[in-house]
Amino acid sequence: MTAVVVFFSRSGENYINGKKQMISVGNTANLAEKISQQLDVSAYQLLPTIPYSDNYDEAVKKAEKEKQAATRVNYEELPIDLSEVDTVFLGFPNWWGTYPRIVAAFLADHNWENKVIYPFYTHEGSAFGSSIQDLKNECPEAVVKTGLAARGSKVDRSDTAVKNWLLSYTK
Numbered sequence: 001m002t003a004v005v006v007f008f009s010r011s012g013e014n015y016i017n018g019k020k021q022m023i024s025v026g027n028t029a030n031l032a033e034k035i036s037q038q039l040d041v042s043a044y045q046l047l048p049t050i051p052y053s054d055n056y057d058e059a060v061k062k063a064e065k066e067k068q069a070a071t072r073v074n075y076e077e078l079p080i081d082l083s084e085v086d087t088v089f090l091g092f093p094n095w096w097g098t099y100p101r102i103v104a105a106f107l108a109d110h111n112w113e114n115k116v117i118y119p120f121y122t123h124e125g126s127a128f129g130s131s132i133q134d135l136k137n138e139c140p141e142a143v144v145k146t147g148l149a150a151r152g153s154k155v156d157r158s159d160t161a162v163k164n165w166l167l168s169y170t171k
């Protein structure tokens with residue numbers, strides 16, 4: 001079985017426990033790192049060809065427009081051949097109640113037949129929103145397993161939750 005971690009995460013200004021703070025590594029990136037370390041598999045970050053602003057309000061506005069218009073958000077090519085992978089641990093932050101449009105582009109670009117997706121996501125209160133249903137609608141061929149949700153500001157304390165969640169894969 002070949003697995004990889006693919007995720008999107010935005011560093012810069014973010015809300016942590018109700019306060020705006022600059023973070024150099026995004027919350028989902030931290031969670032992706034834990035998963036990739038515990039499984040000993042490679043992790044790849046989806047990088048938008050036009051980066052989001054470090055300014056939180058600007059990024060939020062842009063993301064809202066992208067969601068409303070179902071914009072395709074292009075990303076730099078990943079150095080992996082997904083046809084050789086059967087399991088993708090797919091990570092994203094909850095943006096406006098679902099995954100960011102860059103994740104929608106990644107899903108649309110690949111053939112999900114015979115592939116399993118383990119979604120993981122960070123949020124600041126509304127858990128996974130409609131992202132799991134959206135994921136199933138976007139790639140009905142994939143088997144979508146139970147996801148792992150972590151509050152972005154608490155990712156540092158999520159090692160046990162990650163370990164328990166990964167048991168469903170490693171068992």
Ligand SMILES: Cc1cc2nc3c(=O)[nH]c(=O)nc-3n(C[C@H](O)[C@H](O)[C@H](O)COP(=O)(O)O)c2cc1C
Pocket residue numbers: 008009010011014015025026027028029059060061063064092093094095096097098122123124125126127151152153
């Ligand atoms: C554009 C944008 C939209 C967001 N929308 C939501 C939301 O609808 N619900 C929620 O709980 N958190 C929302 N958040 C908070 C993020 O989901 C949370 O901070 C997450 O951990 C960010 O992950 P990252 O650091 O990997 O980008 C939003 C953040 C941004 C920047």
